[in-house]
Amino acid sequence: MKIYNSKTRKKEEFVPLHAGKVGIYACGPTVYDFFHIGNARPFIIFDVLRRYLESIGYEVTFVQNFTDIDDRMITRANEEGITVKELAERNIKEYFIDAKGLGIRPATVHPRATEHIPQIIALIEKLVQNGLAYAQDGNVYYRVHAFSGYGCLCGQKLEDLESGARVNVNEQKEDPLDFALWKAQKPGEPAWESPWGLGRPGWHIECSAMSMEYLGETFDIHTGGKDLLFPHHENEIAQSEGATGKPYVRYWMHNGFINIDNEKMSKSLGNFFTVRDISAQYDLENVRMFMLSAHYRSPVNFSREMIAQAASALERLYGARDQLAFLKNSAEDRKPNEAEATLIAEADKALVKFDAAMADDLNTADAIGTLFELVREIFKLPQAGVSMQAIDKAEQAMLHMTDILGLLMKKTDDVPPEITAMLKERETARKEKNWKRSDELRDAVLAAGYILEDTAAGQKVRKSV
């Protein structure tokens, strides 16, 4: 597989540190609220990365943290009159609800910052020992100038970063670029004991501590949004490599941003959507389909129209899946004929093309194109009497692709008896050419959430998506 490595700015052949195994660290949400549509993109994209790597035989350890202590957490908890811990617990529960709706599997480990304070402190102490950090009145800062590689990820020189840096009012720092590793407790804030007094960890240090705790001092892939490149990920490198003297991450992957109706999503513009907001109006699988329809590094524009397009495309996919299930009812146990043999060959070709697209830096848009080429072949089959071998092959190929993409999550439910009864009555009505009754029944079935189609092989029903 080739991965675009943000650090080298090139596509590189992916070679894991340990044969057959991959360690991935994904920057997770700060759990002060429901997560928003912008958070959803990396969660979905890198869930697909994980699924793909597993599909080609890797054993993947996927670590995604919850940031459960920071300024926003404290502010929000105060506003609501609850503890930071209570706020975190609640929103972590909510995270899993939305993640499930989006088809995002739980990570192998979901570490929380507040549960790794000893590791964080140990790491800071190491940095102090190495001369890379200094304490000031209970705060500890990273001495950016002392780390020679600073700026290697974002490709900026130290001077350039400084010329762009906002004027800093914090006179405790030796340099404006220095960043906090440990923050002294302010009145009313949660705090932990440390060699520098009561306080709490800075943001960047938690990811260094937790990633290395679960994946080792050097690991394979670190993911996150493009905006995290600087300063968050740059700082992680400075912290981890400054402490261990070893390379930290081998491949950095960053996803592009989501705009809303061509504008940057922001609370002030009022175009800020949480996934929970959207789930009230749309099935979240549409959101997943939308996210996968463009390359993960491109910026993408989110709008109602885009969701509608994704929904229609998804509908076609479900139609093809259900068509295969329907064909099984009349399948014939015989050798494939010429047309069916062609389908089987096409399915094999599609699988190869699909995997090649995914192996090319996770080109999901191209991969979906291949999936739809197979869908077209499936719909070209006759309505009845198809060779079981051909059906099985098409189904297996389609499942392979949709499993990796995490699509087609809805199972075809068994049709409930009341619907079956209506279908039976309608069949009789149709035989008697009682079109009025027949249409009434079709409307009733539709109202119950099922789509009814008449085919040469009889009535076909499926749950609407």
Add this chain to the structure above:
RNA sequence: GGUGCCAUAGCCAAGUGGUAAGGCCAAGGUCUGCAAAACCUUUAUCCCCCAGUUCGAAUCUGGGUGGCACCUCCA
């Protein structure tokens, strides 16, 4: 000021040297009791503009124009 990204049909989007995937929408047709779904046909002689390299460029180079992002604990 520093750094980086992008520009393909009505909409979305793949394609990084060999003559424009796929999806959505639209129109006409086939099928159907009518539908629905599906299928067939139509929909970019051309990929922001201008030069250049090449037998050949959407794809490479240079220059424009337009849009976006990071340098602010925002994915």
